[in-house]
Amino acid sequence: MKEKIGCCCYDNQTIFLDQAIKQLNLNADQKQLLLQSFREVSVQIPLKVEHGDKEIIRTFTGYRVQHNHARGPFKGGLRFHPNVQIDEIRALAQLMTWKTALVDIPFGGAKGGISVDPSTLSQQELETLTRRFVQKMEPVLGVNEDIPAPDVNTNPQVMAWIFDEYSKTNGNVPGIVTGKPLELGGLKGRLEATGYGVAYITSLALEQMNMALKGAKIVIQGFGNVGSYAALRLQAMGAHIVGISDKDGGLFHPQGIDIVAAAKFAQETGGLKGFFGGEKISNEKLLALPCDVLIPAALEGTINCDTEEKVQAQLIVEAANMPITHMADEKLRKRGIIIIPDILANAGGVIASYFEWVQNIQRFDWERNVVQTRMEEHLARAYEKTSSLAKQADVDLRTAAYQVSVSRVLRAIELRGF
Numbered sequence: 001m002k003e004k005i006g007c008c009c010y011d012n013q014t015i016f017l018d019q020a021i022k023q024l025n026l027n028a029d030q031k032q033l034l035l036q037s038f039r040e041v042s043v044q045i046p047l048k049v050e051h052g053d054k055e056i057i058r059t060f061t062g063y064r065v066q067h068n069h070a071r072g073p074f075k076g077g078l079r080f081h082p083n084v085q086i087d088e089i090r091a092l093a094q095l096m097t098w099k100t101a102l103v104d105i106p107f108g109g110a111k112g113g114i115s116v117d118p119s120t121l122s123q124q125e126l127e128t129l130t131r132r133f134v135q136k137m138e139p140v141l142g143v144n145e146d147i148p149a150p151d152v153n154t155n156p157q158v159m160a161w162i163f164d165e166y167s168k169t170n171g172n173v174p175g176i177v178t179g180k181p182l183e184l185g186g187l188k189g190r191l192e193a194t195g196y197g198v199a200y201i202t203s204l205a206l207e208q209m210n211m212a213l214k215g216a217k218i219v220i221q222g223f224g225n226v227g228s229y230a231a232l233r234l235q236a237m238g239a240h241i242v243g244i245s246d247k248d249g250g251l252f253h254p255q256g257i258d259i260v261a262a263a264k265f266a267q268e269t270g271g272l273k274g275f276f277g278g279e280k281i282s283n284e285k286l287l288a289l290p291c292d293v294l295i296p297a298a299l300e301g302t303i304n305c306d307t308e309e310k311v312q313a314q315l316i317v318e319a320a321n322m323p324i325t326h327m328a329d330e331k332l333r334k335r336g337i338i339i340i341p342d343i344l345a346n347a348g349g350v351i352a353s354y355f356e357w358v359q360n361i362q363r364f365d366w367e368r369n370v371v372q373t374r375m376e377e378h379l380a381r382a383y384e385k386t387s388s389l390a391k392q393a394d395v396d397l398r399t400a401a402y403q404v405s406v407s408r409v410l411r412a413i414e415l416r417g418f
């Protein structure tokens, strides 16, 4: 069967879910209950933008999909990317439901985004676009309803605009959004939490595989928030980051790239283009590099049937959401490659977001070391639960992780009685 890539996130998601549903012997009604979104909102946002020496009006589409809130308010990121469309957001919203359930925090799942290439807008235009998105979505957001967070191409500044716009009509409500700047009620350690969590989960997986993290060769695809902080942490833990990349291409250095220098360069220039810390390679070649661990930290579907067979790593840690298509997933597992699923690997971010939300509600500051320790405790419990179920039921880690999450969500639905 030829694999469809790009617009098939939801199909992938359904297939992964199906495997867990089979293990749990659920019926068709229960499956339908788990698949359907609670609410899907799309809005049109007209914006005056500069076009050469004149102004034109462009209209952007924004989405918020709220998948399930049986276990708590909807929670999930907001991404700005030209490929954003309803199928992708729907799949990512569902993924959030399973992620929050797996790490056992009191949230459901949601996701949102605007179909826009933010690099084509000025800072002022981006701010106006964000504020108009909030104005139109305001009725479905709320500190006990739905709490957005950063994702691809959104950052603490975007979260600050969301907080400000929402607060105009709702009073000062910092808990309406997480991933805010520290000055506005942000959490110490939230910015790096997803990447640091990826590094922690990588260390747990390597330990279980009897492989040393110190000296391990690691390749990371994507050098944004998640990829760069994962790289910084893993290098500090003694690993050699032999390959990194962003949308413009990759770099390879067999002895390990200087990640501190690369991160500083990317922060100052917006990317890795022009950084000379290794041999320049394509993104395709990056995935084929000899290494112990491969960490996809960019977008969905980058490891697919076209790229899967070149992967040489023994362990793949899904820092991005849905980076492996279901067909590639099956082939990789048949080759004995261990895959740590996204809902476990990158859950550090949403755990820290939960702490930020609690901090905002209590109006009480959390210290960085407390955030880090508590995040690792949540991750360690989820890792242990997933890996022991995988062993006991003789299933892969993704199926086991979904089994844990789906059971918890179903139980909450049953208890609440809707």
Ligand code: NAD
Residues within 6 Å of the ligand: 150, 151, 152, 153, 154, 194, 221, 222, 223, 224, 225, 226, 227, 245, 246, 247, 248, 271, 283, 297, 298, 299, 300, 302, 319, 320, 321, 322, 346, 347, 349, 350
């Ligand atoms: P980001 O926008 O900060 O970074 C994305 C990076 O990927 C950039 O370096 C970009 O250049 C690169 N990239 C884009 N297309 C690429 C391609 N085709 N090949 C190689 N690199 C490419 O985004 P982020 O917040 O780091 O998110 C990355 C992934 O992690 C996404 O899947 C996101 O959903 C997931 N995630 C993010 C968080 C979070 O807290 N930010 C939490 C959980 C999961």
